[in-house]
Structures are given as C-alpha cells and as structure tokens.
Amino acid sequence: MAGRVMDFGNIAEVLRARGFRDVENLPGSTYRDNSTVMVTITRGQFSVLPDGRRERRPVIPDKVVASWMALQAPMNQKRTFKFVSGDEVAIGLNRAIQSVLADPELSRWPYILTLEDDNLPIPPAHIYLLESIENAEQGGPFDAVSGIYFTKGEYQMPMAFGDPERSKVTRTLDFIPIDTRELVRSGRLTVIDGEDHGRYLAEVNGVACGCTLWRTELFRKLEPPWFLTLQEFSVWKGTSCSTQDLYFCKRAKLELGARFAVDFRAQVGHYNVEDEEVY
Numbered sequence: 001m002a003g004r005v006m007d008f009g010n011i012a013e014v015l016r017a018r019g020f021r022d023v024e025n026l027p028g029s030t031y032r033d034n035s036t037v038m039v040t041i042t043r044g045q046f047s048v049l050p051d052g053r054r055e056r057r058p059v060i061p062d063k064v065v066a067s068w069m070a071l072q073a074p075m076n077q078k079r080t081f082k083f084v085s086g087d088e089v090a091i092g093l094n095r096a097i098q099s100v101l102a103d104p105e106l107s108r109w110p111y112i113l114t115l116e117d118d119n120l121p122i123p124p125a126h127i128y129l130l131e132s133i134e135n136a137e138q139g140g141p142f143d144a145v146s147g148i149y150f151t152k153g154e155y156q157m158p159m160a161f162g163d164p165e166r167s168k169v170t171r172t173l174d175f176i177p178i179d180t181r182e183l184v185r186s187g188r189l190t191v192i193d194g195e196d197h198g199r200y201l202a203e204v205n206g207v208a209c210g211c212t213l214w215r216t217e218l219f220r221k222l223e224p225p226w227f228l229t230l231q232e233f234s235v236w237k238g239t240s241c242s243t244q245d246l247y248f249c250k251r252a253k254l255e256l257g258a259r260f261a262v263d264f265r266a267q268v269g270h271y272n273v274e275d276e277e278v279y
Contacts, residue, residue, distance in 0.1 A: 012024060032134075033077070033109075033110055034074040034077040034110070034111065034130050035077055035078040035079070035108075035109035035110060035111065036074075036077070036078075036079050036109065036110075036111040036112070036113050036126070036130075036213070037079075037080060037082055037100050037106050037109055037111070037112050037113070037216075038079065038080065038081045038082065038112075038113045038114075038115055039081075039082050039084070039093070039096045039097070039100070039112055039113065039114050039115070040060070040081065040082070040083050040084070040114075040115045040116070040117060041083075041084050041085075041087065041089050041092035041093060041096070041116070041117070042059070042060055042083055042084070042085040042117050043089065043117060060117045061117070061118070061271060061273050063120060063271060063276075064117055064118060064119065064120055064271060067119075067120040067121060067122075067269070068115065068121075070123045071121060071123060071125060071126050072123050072124050072126060072127050073126065074126070074127060074130055078109065079126075080106070082096055082099065082100065082106075084096045088229065089209075089227075089229070089244055090225070090227040090228050090229045090244035090247075093114070093209065093226070093227040093244060094224055094225045094226060094227055097112070097219050097224070097226060098224060100112060100216065100219075101216075101219060101220065107216070109216060110215065110216055110217070111130070111133075111213055111214065111215065111216060112213075112214045112215075112216050112219075113126060113129070113211075113212070113213050113214075114209040114210075114211070114212050114214065115210070115211055116209060116210040116211075118210075118270060118271045118272070118273065119149060119210040119211050119268050119269070119270060119271070120268065120269035120270075120271055120278065121147055121211045121266065121267075121268045121269075122266065122267050122268070124265075124266075125147050125211060125266040125267075125268065126213070128147070128263050128265045128266040129145050129146075129147065129211075129212075129213035129263055129266055130213065132145045132200075132201055132261065132263040132266075133145045133213055133215070135201060138199060138200070138201040139201060139203055139261070140201070140259075140261070141259075142203075142259045142260060142261045143214070143215050143218050143252065143256075143258040143259055143260060144207055144212055144213060144214040144215065144218065144258070144260050144261075145201075145207075145212065145213050145260070145261045145262070145263050146159070146160070146207035146208060146210070146211060146212040146213075146260070146261075146262050146263070146266075147210070147211040147212070147262070147263060147266030147267065147268040148160065148262050148263065148264045148266060148267055148268065149208075149210055149211065149267070149268035149269065149270050149279075150270060150279050151270070151279070152270050152272050152277075152279045153279070156279050157177040158177055158178060158180055158262075159177075159207070159208040159210060159262075160177065160178045160180075160202060160204045160207065160262040161175040161176065161177055161178070161204055161205055161206035161207070161208075161246060161249075162174050162175045162176060162178070162204055162205025162206055163176075163178050163204065163205070164203050164204070164205060167205060173205055173250065173253060173254070174205065175205055175206045175246050175249075175250070178202065178204060180202075180264075183202055187199070188202065189202050189264060191264040191265055200263060200264050200265045201261045201262070201263055201264070202261060202262050202264065203259065203260070203261045204260050204261060204262055205249065205250075205253060205260065206245065206246045206249035206250065206253075206260060207245065207249060207260045207261075207262060208243070208245045208246075209244070209245045210268060210270070211266065211268045212245075218252065218256075218258065221256055222251065222252065222255060222256065226248050226251075227244035227245065227247060227248050228242075228244060228247045228248075229242070229243065229244045229247070230242040230247050
C-alpha cells in the first residue's frame with residue numbers, strides 16, 4: 001500500500017487532533033545562527049634579516065595571536081578565519097568581503113568579524129558583540145558593533161566616532177571621537193572598567209575595523225568597493241581624507257541609514273610592536 005505524506009504544519013495541532021490533549025508549543029527566539037567569518041588584513045611587521053636589512057613580512061605578533069586564540073567562540077556555532085596579506089588595508093578588506101560573498105557556504109553566514117593585526121580583544125569580546133548587535137533593550141538592532149579601543153600614543157582617543165544625538169541637533173554627520181566622560185555624566189553609559197552597570201552600548205556614527213562585528217547582509221546592500229582610504233584634493237572642495245572604515249560608515253549611513261554602536265564591555269588593547277606598549 002502506498003505511503004501517505006502527512007503535512008504536519010503545527011505539530012501541536014496535529015497531535016491534539018489525534019487525541020493527545022496535553023500538548024503545547026511555545027515558540028522562542030533565542031536560538032539563532034551566529035556563524036562568523038573572521039577577517040584579518042596582515043599588514044606585516046618589520047624583521048631584521050641576517051645581513052642587517054629590515055624587511056616587512058606578513059607576520060602577526062605572538063601577543064596578538066595569543067589573544068585571538070583565547071577568544072571564546074559561540075557554542076555550537078561555526079567560525080573560521082580568512083587572512084589577506086600584501087594589500088593596502090582598504091584593498092585587502094574589499095578582497096576579503098568579495099571572497100566571502102562569492103563563497104557558497106560563507107555567504108550564508110550572518111556575520112563578519114574584522115580583526116586588525118595589532119588588536120588584543122578580551123576573551124568574551126566576540127560573545128559580547130553577538131549579544132549587542134541584536135540588543136533591542138539598548139537601542140538595537142544595529143548593523144555593526146565594535147569593541148572599545150583607543151588610538152596609540154601619548155594622547156589616546158576612543159575609536160568611536162560621532163554622536164548621533166549631536167548630529168540630530170547640528171544636522172551634520174560628523175565623525176569626531178566621542179567624549180566617553182560625557183556619556184557617563186549623562187547616564188547614557190554606565191559600564192565602568194568593563195563591568196556592566198546597566199548601559200554598556202553607545203550608538204555612534206562610525207566605528208573602526210579593529211574588532212568589529214558586521215552583518216554580512218550590509219555588504220550585499222551596497223555596491224563595492226566598500227572600503228576606501230581617501231586622500232584627495234579639489235580646488236572646489238579643498239583637501240578630503242578619510243580612513244577606510246569611516247568612509248564605509250559614512251556611505252552606509254547616507255545610503256542605507258545604517259546604525260553603528262560600541263560595546264564598552266568588549267575591551268580591546270591596541271598593541272604597538274615597536275615598544276611593546278598596549279594602549
């Protein structure tokens with residue numbers, strides 16, 4: 001006798017119809033695909049050859065590799081690395097994103113995590129960013145969320161650019177590094193030294209690529225090249241310059257209304273290989 005294909009649809013209703021009365025289905029939303037492609041552009045470090053010459057090689061410092069090895073992976077989820085070496089950072093990022101979107105498997109993964117080869121994220125950084133990018137309670141969901149790290153040197157600035165609240169007043173899209181002290185004073189930020197006291201996300205106009213989780217879908221919505229290191233001069237506009245990440249953020253906000261944030265729990269050290277200082 002030929003078998004009959006059953007359309008179960010709502011399994012609870014099917015079982016009730018067959019006499020099973022104590023059946024209930026409670027749909028949830030916490031189990032989601034967190035598969036992440038981790039992208040790194042290896043700009044290289046100088047090494048001294050036996051004859052005394054200095055040569056730049058695509059080598060990632062051991063301290064950086066050690067911090068990446070300690071990054072907690074989301075449980076039962078897929079994660080892989082993609083390295084690009086020998087390119088200027090914007091060109092390398094574009095090549096990496098294009099290769100992800102062209103891959104039959106990786107193109108279906110929802111997130112891309114960019115890591116720069118001088119950044120040392122704390123172990124739970126990836127987990128924090130996955131939580132924050134969907135966090136509706138703190139203003140999300142967002143299109144990208146970065147960890148918090150600072151520029152190198154004697155005077156460090158947070159790599160968190162432009163306050164959307166200020167932009168609403170001035171009606172200009174600026175990328176001035178935000179004053180974290182003002183965020184704390186105003187109560188918009190209550191995380192202290194990585195400890196969560198209620199509010200740990202700050203929405204910004206732009207983020208850097210050092211340790212940032214991006215939605216893969218964001219790159220499908222914009223035509224490449226996505227990243228561009230801008231250095232140009234016009235007699236009408238004067239000098240224009242922009243890092244590759246802020247160029248993309250500006251374009252994504254103007255063309256798509258994209259939203260970005262910084263997670264102040266996800267602390268990231270900025271490693272200077274020359275003197276081994278971590279900022």
